Amino acid sequence: MNRDVADPQGGWSCPRPLDRYPQVLLAHGGGGRLMQQLLEQVFLRAFDNPLLNQRHDGAQFEVGGQRLAFTTDAYVVRPLFFPGGDIGTLAVNGTVNDLAMCGAQPRWLSAAFILEEGLPMAALGRVVESMRAAAKAAGVEFVTGDTKVVERGRGDGLYVTTAGLGVIPHGQCIGPAQVQAGDAVLVSGDLGRHGMAVLSVREGLEFEGPIVSDCAPLAALVGALLEGGIEVHCLRDLTRGGLVAALNEIAACARVQVAIEEAAVPVSEPVRGACEMLGLDPLAVANEGRLVAFVAARDAERALELLRAGPHGAGAQRIGAVHAGSPSRVTLRSRIGIARVLDVPSGEQLPRIC
Amino acid sequence: MGAVRDGSRDDVRFLDEYRDAAQAGAYARALRRVTARPWTIMEVCGGQTHAIVRFGIDELLPPQLTLVHGPGCPVCVTPVELIDKACEIAAQPGTMLCSFGDMLRVPGTRTDLQAVKAAGGDVRVVYSPLDAVKLAAAHPAAQVVFFAVGFETTAPPNAMAVWQARRQGLKNFSLLVSHVLVPPAMAAILGSPSNRVQGFLAAGHVCTVMGYREYEPLARRYRVPIVVTGFEPLDILQGLVMCVQQLETGRAEVENQYARSVRREGNLAAQRIVREVFRVVDRKWRGVGEIPESGLGLAEAYAEFDAERRFGLTAYTAAEPTECLSGLVLQGVKKPNECPAFATRCTPEHPLGATMVSSEGACAAYYRYRRPVEAECEREGL
Numbered sequence: 001m002n003r004d005v006a007d008p009q010g011g012w013s014c015p016r017p018l019d020r021y022p023q024v025l026l027a028h029g030g031g032g033r034l035m036q037q038l039l040e041q042v043f044l045r046a047f048d049n050p051l052l053n054q055r056h057d058g059a060q061f062e063v064g065g066q067r068l069a070f071t072t073d074a075y076v077v078r079p080l081f082f083p084g085g086d087i088g089t090l091a092v093n094g095t096v097n098d099l100a101m102c103g104a105q106p107r108w109l110s111a112a113f114i115l116e117e118g119l120p121m122a123a124l125g126r127v128v129e130s131m132r133a134a135a136k137a138a139g140v141e142f143v144t145g146d147t148k149v150v151e152r153g154r155g156d157g158l159y160v161t162t163a164g165l166g167v168i169p170h171g172q173c174i175g176p177a178q179v180q181a182g183d184a185v186l187v188s189g190d191l192g193r194h195g196m197a198v199l200s201v202r203e204g205l206e207f208e209g210p211i212v213s214d215c216a217p218l219a220a221l222v223g224a225l226l227e228g229g230i231e232v233h234c235l236r237d238l239t240r241g242g243l244v245a246a247l248n249e250i251a252a253c254a255r256v257q258v259a260i261e262e263a264a265v266p267v268s269e270p271v272r273g274a275c276e277m278l279g280l281d282p283l284a285v286a287n288e289g290r291l292v293a294f295v296a297a298r299d300a301e302r303a304l305e306l307l308r309a310g311p312h313g314a315g316a317q318r319i320g321a322v323h324a325g326s327p328s329r330v331t332l333r334s335r336i337g338i339a340r341v342l343d344v345p346s347g348e349q350l351p352r353i354c
Numbered sequence: 355m356g357a358v359r360d361g362s363r364d365d366v367r368f369l370d371e372y373r374d375a376a377q378a379g380a381y382a383r384a385l386r387r388v389t390a391r392p393w394t395i396m397e398v399c400g401g402q403t404h405a406i407v408r409f410g411i412d413e414l415l416p417p418q419l420t421l422v423h424g425p426g427c428p429v430c431v432t433p434v435e436l437i438d439k440a441c442e443i444a445a446q447p448g449t450m451l452c453s454f455g456d457m458l459r460v461p462g463t464r465t466d467l468q469a470v471k472a473a474g475g476d477v478r479v480v481y482s483p484l485d486a487v488k489l490a491a492a493h494p495a496a497q498v499v500f501f502a503v504g505f506e507t508t509a510p511p512n513a514m515a516v517w518q519a520r521r522q523g524l525k526n527f528s529l530l531v532s533h534v535l536v537p538p539a540m541a542a543i544l545g546s547p548s549n550r551v552q553g554f555l556a557a558g559h560v561c562t563v564m565g566y567r568e569y570e571p572l573a574r575r576y577r578v579p580i581v582v583t584g585f586e587p588l589d590i591l592q593g594l595v596m597c598v599q600q601l602e603t604g605r606a607e608v609e610n611q612y613a614r615s616v617r618r619e620g621n622l623a624a625q626r627i628v629r630e631v632f633r634v635v636d637r638k639w640r641g642v643g644e645i646p647e648s649g650l651g652l653a654e655a656y657a658e659f660d661a662e663r664r665f666g667l668t669a670y671t672a673a674e675p676t677e678c679l680s681g682l683v684l685q686g687v688k689k690p691n692e693c694p695a696f697a698t699r700c701t702p703e704h705p706l707g708a709t710m711v712s713s714e715g716a717c718a719a720y721y722r723y724r725r726p727v728e729a730e731c732e733r734e735g736l
Contacts (some may be wrong), residue, residue, distance in 0.1 A: 021469060021472070023469065023472040023473060024472060025468050025469065025471075025472050026468065026471070026472075027459070027468060033702075033703055034703055037703075203481055205481060278481075279714075334373075334408065334409045334410055334587075335370070335373040335374070335375060335409070335587070336373060336374075336375050336378035336379075336409050336410070336411070336414070336587050337375045337378070337379070338409060338410025338411075338413050338414070339410070340407075340408070340410050340723045340724075341722075341723055341724070343721075343722050343723070
């Protein structure tokens with residue numbers, strides 16, 4: 001029943017068979033366990049080195065006495081324009097946020113555009129204008145770039161890849177390895193809006209109220225924490241896979257247990273309603289302007305105040321704590337008071353039938 | 355049901371009333387008070403199974419009370435041969451197979467829909483069967499097939515899709531039908547020699563459509579209490595209290611916990627369109643086998659919309675995989691973690707059966723919410 005392909009492997013054989021699938025599935029890009037397997041078995045295995053193995057949002061290293069952070073991200077989104085942003089604002093804020101999660105001040109960006117033949121010039125103009133405005137707001141500059149055009153039907157209108165370089169002006173080390181038992185776990189605002197905003201426009205779903213993406217730069221918010229003297233151990237922006245994926249990755253890297261309270265995690269009513277209807281977990285839905293911060297417990301209240309006073313942090317909440325213990329795992333205490341494991345979804349979350 | 359609002363948040367109107375920890379505790383205490391003897395109750399619907407495991411409701415139950423998970427997950431009970439047929443159709447050039455998202459990962463005999471899609475098949479995830487009708491109207495050169503899976507809940511919209519396709523004169527739209535009905539499955543479970551179910555929580559959404567008159571003869575014939583129950587934690591706890599009260603007092607009636615949604619006669623308009631487009635047929639249930647008069651197929655007047663006829667697939671059959679115990683799980687005879695393949699050879703990435711795929715599947719719910727804790731406890735000898 002499968003169509004035969006002459007040589008599906010192309011002469012290449014995977015060192016460890018990629019389980020059952022001889023071809024890439026959409027689920028391999030869904031931020032779940034299949035994607036982890038793809039990263040580990042294909043990319044990390046091939047490119048293995050200490051900086052890559054930090055497995056943070058960006059690599060952190062020192063050049064001539066200056067600490068730097070370096071990151072890259074590719075942006076594909078359908079539709080290109082959605083409530084609260086477009087592919088251009090994503091391409092700037094996503095990369096800016098990855099640098100911010102290293103505790104860096106984002107400074108320089110590159111942009112590579114893959115344009116599909118037939119893309120309206122006006123759409124491209126709108127995206128580029130969004131990028132200009134977002135870069136200005138985040139205090140970064142585009143200093144290099146590239147453009148390619150592919151035939152009609154070979155691209156989704158427009159793909160953008162950005163890379164970013166930032167400077168780390170302080171001595172604090174920020175990453176999963178710094179997380180320790182007792183740390184407080186904070187989020188910077190309500191979760192799930194970006195993913196549900198894009199889904200509702202793409203699929204033409206109508207919910208009670210419009211859901212607007214949370215897409216925003218987070219560097220200033222991180223700056224406020226660091227300048228406020230908060231002992232920040234780890235930061236992660238809650239993109240693909242949402243809070244669930246971020247907490248599980250951090251818990252596994254740091255070899256700790258993370259316990260959160262479902263009732264403390266802020267989710268807006270339209271997002272909760274839409275997720276309930278579709279059978280999605282808002283905690284596993286993507287955000288583009290939200291972060292989770294692991295901070296020393298004694299700094300937690302002050303960190304919350306700084307977040308709430310900062311840009312895009314008004315809805316910040318303390319959602320849980322880190323505990324010692326093995327094996328690493330994330331647990332969530334449900335609204336009726338029972339704790340359960342909060343596991344990474346397998347692939348993309350798929351809407352249910354009824 | 356007299357639930358009180360939490361009061362500490364003013365932004366949530368329609369969920370927290372039914373997820374209140376204090377109320378849940380009160381129902382749990384009531385349940386312990388009314389439960390004197392050991393009882394086994396089945397929640398029929400996969401949505402209820404998911405809520406029970408997600409919120410940890412089973413941990414609030416008195417030790418004498420055993421919950422078993424029922425067959426009410428549409429993805430789980432779809433037989434392997436229908437998945438094969440969907441894959442076969444999707445792989446043909448010029449066809450567009452439209453499906454709800456969670457069917458894509460269900461394993462067929464040799465492949466699944468997401469692999470067919472990766473190999474070039476045109477498989478589309480839609481959110482409503484009417485979206486598939488729109489696709490058919492927009493792509494007259496393509497054959498558009500909607501994979502019509504589900505219980506009585508999804509039958510009315512699927513019937514409406516066929517009705518609209520006929521009204522629009524669409525010749526390129528068809529349904530691959532795998533509709534199943536709840537009451538015949540309950541009768542099959544109750545009539546089985548290995549049955550241990552003594553009471554049911556019936557599926558609230560199915561009854562919203564169909565009402566609950568057809569459950570009354572079941573309750574009488576098999577002397578089992580049946581409580582039509584909703585999906586929120588407090589719904590399920592209240593449904594259990596009502597069911598146990600009946601068991602303890604020797605009653606076997608149909609009661610309606612989910613009165614905010616369900617009326618005895620159900621939704622008559624929805625039932626009319628289902629009767630117009632579908633007829634009752636024998637159906638195979640994955641892991642269970644054929645149950646007489648347990649499903650819906652297209653009525654003769656709408657036979658031209660039958661994808662199995664259009665693609666010449668009516669005669670195809672396939673055997674179920676032998677290692678998967680989902681049939682026993684779906685009948686409430688085994689718990690997912692009693693299966694030797696659970697979380698070892700069978701995982702959500704590489705499921706042996708559909709119960710490990712769907713978010714409503716009992717095995718997937720156990721895998722997602724229970725596995726690590728239980729595996730650890732076993733290792734540590736707890």
